[in-house]
Amino acid sequence: MKMVCGKFYFLLFVIFCLSLNNVEGKLSSNYYASTCPNALDIVKEGVKDAIRKEARVGASILRLHFHDCFVNGCDGSILLDDTPNFKSEKTAAPNNNSARGFEVVDNIKAQLEKACPGVVSCADILAIIARDAVVRYGGPTWKVRLGRRDSLTANRSAANAFIPQPSFDVSNLTSSFAAVGLSFKDMVVLSGGHTVGLARCATFRTHIHNDTDINTAFANYLKKKCPLTGNTNVLEPLDYQTKYTFDVKYYQNLLVKKGLLHSDQTLYNTDKKSESHVKRYAMDQCKFFKDFAKSMIRMGNIKPLTRSNGEIRRNCRKPN
Structure with missing residues (x-):
């Protein structure tokens, strides 16, 4: 879209x-x-x-x-x-x-x-x-x-x-974002960054094998790739539909219990407030894009070092 x-x-x-x-x-x-x-x-x-x-x-x-x-x-x-x-x-x-x-x-x-x-x-x-x-x-x-x-x-x-962490529930996520000055809404919209990229088996193994808030066929497919032991570094798309397109498929996946991480799927299954945001973004890409941009600006302003604080590194891997 x-x-x-x-x-x-x-x-x-x-x-x-x-x-x-x-x-x-x-x-x-x-x-x-x-x-x-x-x-x-x-x-x-x-x-x-x-x-x-x-x-x-x-x-x-x-x-x-x-x-x-x-x-x-x-x-x-x-x-x-x-x-x-x-x-x-x-x-x-x-x-x-x-x-x-x-x-x-x-x-x-x-x-x-x-x-x-x-x-x-x-x-x-x-x-x-x-x-x-x-x-x-x-x-x-x-x-x-x-x-x-x-x-x-x-x-x-x-x-x-x-x-x-990928194991976090809504309460943990809310506290984690609040600790750096970001709101509940920031948490839900910035989670939408998972509309692109891949995750390792180690990060979603518990979700697909133990959780009940996951589509059965989706879980069974993933279990073949990510068994209870081994294959720790096997990669799967965070958004199984469009892994390299920034869109609202991430939120649409949550509506049908196909979130890859526990911390993703928990946004739709366990909290009414986060569910309302997920539904809105799943249906309105313009709204998601606008809110994502605003939240990225807010996140980028978390305790920056300015003026005489810190330094301008010549090599990003080590202090001057």
Whole structure:
């Protein structure tokens, strides 16, 4: 389904971003206009090239931005490797053997360093590539607010504690999002990011073998791919209908009990409030696109480092 209301909602996104800039004064959509005017074009081309080479990687880099922002804010900490002083968030349970797309960030950062050394932060790169990946999959666009700086350290324990888990129910999800200042509605709409990408057997095994809120034929099909033991890294689409198209099929799947993760299906089967949002988005792609863009802007504003806080890393994998 194409968005016939795309231009109208794009205008709303611009107005929404400008109003946030005026109120908070922290981040700005034209932050690099004078210091690195080609920054957005460089990132856009990098994302385009990466997805052309591997369709899945767009979903992976969208996920990186999510997992970064839920740990001490959107500060690029997820990109850091281990050092003698701290353990990387990459090996935290929600990221270990599943977080990917780091090479895409590396490549884009290298291009930006050639064009404007020491100017564009890794945290901002994550925010921009998340938007550009969504657009490449046919989803909405929005004005990314920029001006974040990069953290000097990672927080592995916080990654274990605060990143939402595939086993979460509505109550857990609500608490997890609330802990970073996001609303119940943000939780439901940002879960819609699972309309693209793949998940490992390890993340949905319990759901397909133990839960009752799943279509029987769908569960039986998945059990062949993901038995009770073994095949841990076997991949299945989060949205079995259109795994690389950003649309509302994710929500439509929940209506017929074909959500891949427990944390997905719980949005429709266990809570009346979340059910109403799921039904609305399943029927109204324009509404989903508009709300997703707004929620991504809000998520991107979780505790950014600005002004003299943090640094602009030259290499996203290590502090300067």
